[in-house]
Amino acid sequence: MRVLFQYNWQVRDEWFQWCEQLAEVELLRPRTGGVGSILETLFHIVDVEQAWISGLQGKPEYHHRFEEYASLEAVKQLSDRCRPDVERFVTNWSPELEKKKFLEFYYGEVMRHVIAHEIHHIGQLSIWSRELGLKPVTANLIRRGLV
C-alpha cells in the first residue's frame, strides 16, 4: 500500500516541477476530459486524497474549493500541507483494516481507490502534455527506489 502512495507522491511532485515551464494561463486553460485543466486536475488529486483519508480517520468530509487554490504555488502548498496526515495514516496501515467498514465501503477498497484515482488522472495529464508538445513526467514505478 505504502509503495503505491509514495509512487503517487513522487510522480505528483514531478508534475508540479513540470508545471513550472508553463505560464499560469496554460495551467488553467480548460481542456477536454478529466476535471478540466492541468492545475485543477492536480488540485483534485490532492483534495480527493485528503477527503478519503480524513474520512477513514473518522473526521468529517471536507472539500477544498479550487477557486481558493488556483495557482501552482497554492496547489503545491495544499499538497504539502495535506501530505503528513495522509502519510501517517498510510504508514500505520495494517492488514486488519482491510475489511473495516467506512460508509458502504471497506477501508481496503477506499485505499486502492485513492491510489488508482491519482494514477488515472496523471495518465490524463500525460496526454495534455503531448498535446502541448511537451515530454510528460515518466509514469514508471520501477527505477524510483520505492521498494
Added chain:
Amino acid sequence: MRVLFQYNWQVRDEWFQWCEQLAEVELLRPRTGGVGSILETLFHIVDVEQAWISGLQGKPEYHHRFEEYASLEAVKQLSDRCRPDVERFVTNWSPELEKKKFLEFYYGEVMRHVIAHEIHHIGQLSIWSRELGLKPVTANLIRRGLV
C-alpha cells in the same frame, strides 16, 4: 495486490466493450500521446503485463507484435489468452516474494509497476474518449465488489 489486478482486468474488459461502438478506423487512428491509438494502447497494456509476469516466472521475455493483433477481436482474444497465466501468478503471490530479485528489480516493484502501467494508460484513453465526444468507462475502484 490481487484487488488492483482484478480492478485493471474489469476496467480493461469494459474498455473492450466501449470500443464496440467505434469503427475500426477510429480505434486504429493515430492520436497524440500514449502509444498512439486506442487499440494499440489496449494491446500494449496486455503485452506489457504478460511480458513482466512471464519474466517473474523465469520464462524468456517475449513481446507480441501489434501488426498481428490490429483488430478489436484479436486484442480481446490476446487479453483473454494471457490472463489465466497472470491470474495464477497473482493469486499465488505471497509477501515473501516482495524482495526477490528479477534483473535489477524487486518482484514487489515489478508487480506495482504493472498495476500502475495499466491505470496510467487507461487514464489516457479517457481523454481520447472525451475528445471523441464519448463517455469513458468509469475509473472508480469502489462499487465494483472487489474487496
